[in-house]
Amino acid sequence: MPKRGYHHGNLAQALVASALELIEQKGPSGFTLSEAAKLAGVTPAAVYRHFDGREALIAEVARQGYAIFADDMERAFAGGQPSALAAFEATGRAYLGFARRHPGHYIAMFESGIVVTRDPALNAVATRARGVLEEAATALSRHIPEEKRPPAAMFSAHVWALSHGVVELFARNSPGTNVPFPPEDLLETGIGIYLRGLGLLSPDA
Known part of the structure; x- marks a missing residue:
């Protein structure tokens, strides 16, 4: 699954877009925060700047x-x-x-x-x-x-x-x-x- 290559801008919305893609592919319980971060092109730690969990x-x-x-x-x-x-x-x-x-x-x-x-x-x-x-x-x-x-x-x-x-x-x-x-x-x-x-x-x- 390719990274989105996120570099700047609205990180929270980039993660929402990644989550939408993963939800459609795997369902709401079929992915991890790490997968959402990877798809957005950021580290898992970056997710916690905006969301405290999946x-x-x-x-x-x-x-x-x-x-x-x-x-x-x-x-x-x-x-x-x-x-x-x-x-x-x-x-x-x-x-x-x-x-x-x-x-x-x-x-x-x-x-x-x-x-x-x-x-x-x-x-x-x-x-x-x-x-x-x-x-x-x-x-x-x-x-x-x-x-x-x-x-x-x-x-x-x-x-x-x-x-x-x-x-x-x-x-x-x-x-x-x-x-x-x-x-x-x-x-x-x-x-x-x-x-x-x-x-x-x-x-x-």
């Missing part, structure tokens, strides 16, 4: 991923206006798009075991990302009679879980899980079934 480095990868993710979700939500339904569906598609474009970040965020509350900055940006989907769910749930309306946090959690399941099973080339439908179609129809159950779509929509 978990801290992965947490920074996750933090940056959540920032990109939150921006993507916010753009999708705004782009779907003024229809609450379109905005809600757009945020679901944004989840799938993010996982495809940023696999290393996605793994660090959702598969590394990093607890978002370990760091205030990480927790803040993760909360912002979750808040977009909850905002979309809140807007859409206003069309449900109040006595039948699920809490917005539950509503958004269901769609988050559905989106995550589609990504994990069908959008990341998992062996033995090929189906004759694009992940986008699976997500759209799954959300449609859920929304029909809540009375937000007609049976024929």
Whole structure:
């Protein structure tokens, strides 16, 4: 594995870039800090100027991923206006798009075991990302009679879980899980079934 030839500039970001590459190749637990340092072209001791261990480095990868993710979700939500339904569906598609474009970040965020509350900055940006989907769910749930309306946090959690399941099973080339439908179609129809159950779509929509 060639060194990146790091000489100057932002060492912390060079290490994040190395960690992203290693996470995609080996998974979040499949590499050491020494490997990340070697890929960045620095000594292992240099890593500790910025990160006190591998978990801290992965947490920074996750933090940056959540920032990109939150921006993507916010753009999708705004782009779907003024229809609450379109905005809600757009945020679901944004989840799938993010996982495809940023696999290393996605793994660090959702598969590394990093607890978002370990760091205030990480927790803040993760909360912002979750808040977009909850905002979309809140807007859409206003069309449900109040006595039948699920809490917005539950509503958004269901769609988050559905989106995550589609990504994990069908959008990341998992062996033995090929189906004759694009992940986008699976997500759209799954959300449609859920929304029909809540009375937000007609049976024929």
